[in-house]
Amino acid sequence: MASKNKPETVDVVVLGMGPGGESVAGELAAAGLSVVGVEARLVGGECPYYGCIPSKMMIRAGNVMAEALRIPDLAGTVEVAPDFTQVARRIRTEGTDNWDDTVAAERFTAKGGVLVRGTGRLTGPREVTVSTHDGGHRTFRARLAIVLNPGTNPAVPEVPGLAGTPFWTNREAVQAADAPASMVVWGGGPIAVELAQAFTRFGTKVTMVLRGSRLLTREEPETSELLASVLRNEGVKILTNKALTSVTHAQGRFQLSFSDGISPSSLRAEQLLVATGRAQALAEVGLSAAEISWDLKGAPALDQYLQLANGLYLIGDAAGAGAFTHMSMYQGNIVAGHILARHLEQADRGTADNHAVPRVTFTDPEIGVVGLTESQARDAGLSVRVGLTKVSESARGWIHGAGNDGFIKVIEDADAGVLVGATSVGPMGGEVLSMLTLAVHARIPVSTLESMIYAYPTFHRAIPEALKNLH
């Protein structure tokens, strides 16, 4: 092993092996470059161990039960007895290998990559120093590139009493052995709504406490309204415009005090889930050593190849174009393509284009969104036409019956005659989103979408109805 003071020269250093970092590092190593991947926790990052995969396993199980409970409306009788321990077992054994990344690490090293476990920091424009888990230090000089993929950690606001209590973030929630009897979910973003619904379906009495007046504030107001009504019907309490002022924990219960600016109130619950956004791990990476200034308030400035400076790339949640696994991987692909084009003379794969970023919040109904919301399109100065239709009014939605809440909303740039955004809420709303994503991505004229044949009776037949309603 090299000493602290003797840098080792390699082609590429990937700092943080989230979904994008893992794929860039693997591809470049497989192409024959010498690649060091630096990872402080688990190769693969948040998504496979604490994010997408375990949460979607919970959601899948909850959805099966919710469907079963719709049987009396459509098909007979059924007895449903939720058992969270089955979900916990599946997450532990199939989903996360008991939070062990050996398979992912070996996938990378089998391609010729070198995995260094520890926390890395930039110590120069082309230099990374790692405090390794075995207590040493290694310094690497990157001949060709450094790719930063540090991701995020749960952000926990400072509230008197909170720090000393056994609250959950997403990381503890997905490791739960059982569903708590009652839980306060603090926050109203995607993590909060997905986990609130999943735990409710396993018998947890959930109270959501929001700082503002609606759920999923980045999405259309119609989305927030519909989701709130679905969650309330399932038994979730939603308290709005509340600030958490103090927390205590005694005898296995949390006591939470709130203020709404007028009068104080309090809640007791067995568990508290803090889902109040994410903190950028990029802040700890030492950007100033690479002479990059960044003030944490927005995303750092990147060029179209996702470079902060020549040969210094940034991908993933920290790149600020959407905190989603598919964005991390999309960006990783562009960066790998750029490095290979520059140094191995392979064909360039193009540059980052964020006009059609899709996202799906996996509640029931699913919430699929692409591109701009109505207010974003108006704020951008476009001449906007909006079309909306309810899923329950389509033939398929009507046939579907119980569980058919949803709508399609399309946003057109009327001058250009193309969609610039769309929302698809409903059963399989995330799958219905796919053709809307293509329409926004490829700027397909609305007249072409109107002339297309849509199979009957599918959920996506609601899309031409929404187009008919454009006004």
Ligand SMILES: Cc1cc2nc3c(=O)[nH]c(=O)nc-3n(C[C@H](O)[C@H](O)[C@H](O)COP(=O)(O)OP(=O)(O)OC[C@H]3O[C@@H](n4cnc5c(N)ncnc54)[C@H](O)[C@@H]3O)c2cc1C
């Ligand atoms: C509960 C939950 C559910 C989610 N569900 C979805 C979903 O359904 N679909 C979706 O698209 N997205 C989902 N996401 C978001 C998704 O997990 C992230 O967008 C995704 O993980 C990509 O993040 P990233 O590439 O920025 O890196 P991350 O996944 O955050 O990984 C970064 C890695 O870098 C390492 N690291 C950081 N700093 C250093 C350092 N200095 N030295 C060494 N290593 C370091 C970290 O240990 C980590 O492993 C979900 C997130 C959560 C929390």
Ligand SMILES: NC(=O)c1ccc[n+]([C@@H]2O[C@H](COP(=O)([O-])OP(=O)(O)OC[C@H]3O[C@@H](n4cnc5c(N)ncnc54)[C@H](O)[C@@H]3O)[C@@H](O)[C@H]2O)c1
């Ligand atoms: N299905 C998916 O794709 C999926 C699922 C989960 C998470 N994610 C990604 O992970 C990211 C993080 O999710 P999230 O739900 O934590 O974050 P978020 O930033 O979307 O939502 C945070 C919530 O906490 C509230 N909040 C923030 N600071 C607060 C404070 N000081 N006091 C009270 N409330 C406060 C906000 O008002 C908001 O309701 C998302 O933006 C999303 O990109 C994606």
